[in-house]
């Protein structure tokens with residue numbers, strides 16, 4: 001499974017990218033707003049840091065302007081994936097971009113029916129928002145299960161990109177269901193590797209090692 005980082009904060013991306021574990025980045029208008037920076041400059045910087053797909057979202061809601069915005073974002077770097085909302089015009093734009101060989105991430109997906117249309121429109125990624133479904137008492141993980149089942153039956157190439165992740169358990173759950181990608185807020189990468197028994201075990205090993213008086217170097 002690939003791991004993307006869900007942030008527009010370049011310093012955070014750099015600090016995590018040195019692990020070699022980051023396969024891509026997702027941004028959205030809210031994350032760009034939080035960064036307080038210009039979208040074009042920010043996406044350009046992220047693309048020069050991370051070689052995998054970097055999602056940059058259009059903010060227009062009509063087809064013609066979506067295409068203009070998407071072309072401008074796409075011109076920033078080869079690894080930009082144009083993010084479009086799962087609307088009638090967004091699906092049209094997805095089809096147009098994918099026909100031109102441009103990567104597309106269809107976002108704000110909340111149902112399997114929507115995901116089916118995105119795959120038919122040639123989406124590179126479909127982004128089901130797990131946490132926002134859970135927030136309203138629905139079942140976000142079940143949506144991942146439905147989409148992976150449908151995509152498997154028909155052999156769609158569209159990658160399932162689990163978004164709106166709220167916990168490490170969400171990451172484990174979507175991994176078990178075969179999601180191709182999880183996009184995670186930076187803090188969850190740390191939460192994934194941290195374990196109190198790892199810390200205790202290391203502390204015990206080091207205490208015993210000290211008693212030997214040895215040094216490997």
Ligand code: G3P
Nearest residue numbers: 006026028132163164165
């Ligand atoms: O990038 C889209 C998605 O991951 C947003 O998550 O936490 O705002 O629901 P959230």
